[in-house]
Amino acid sequence: MNLLKLIPPGAIVGVLAVLILSQLFFAFLPYRRRAYIPILLMTAAGFALGQLWDFLGLPSTRLGQADLLPAAVFALLLQPLARFVPRPSSEPKEPKPSNPGART
Secondary structure (H helix, E strand, C coil), X not given: CHHHHHCCHHHHHHHHHHHHHHHHHHHHCCCCCCCHHHHHXXXXXXXXXXXXXXXXXXXXXXXXXXXXXXHHHHHHHXXXXXXXXXXXXXXXXXXXXXXXXXXX
C-alpha cells in the first residue's frame, strides 16, 4: 500500500486525461490516414507543455494537481504535427539477394 502513496494524484489525472483526449482527437479531428500512436505522443507532448506552463506560474485551469486548459490547448495545437512522427512501415522487408550480379 506504500506504493500508492509514492504516486502523486496529478500524475494519475494527467495520464487519464492524455488517454481520453488522445482518443477524442483520434475520433473527431478530420485528418486522413492517421495512426493512433503519433496522436498519443503529440497529446502527451501537449500535456507536458501545459505542465511547463503551470510550472512557470502562468495562469491556468487546474484539475487537482494537473494543469488542464493550457495542456489541452497545446495538445490540440500539436495534432497537425502527428503526421511527421516516424513510424515503422507495416510492409515486411524482403531479403536482398546474396549475389547481386547473378541472374535467376
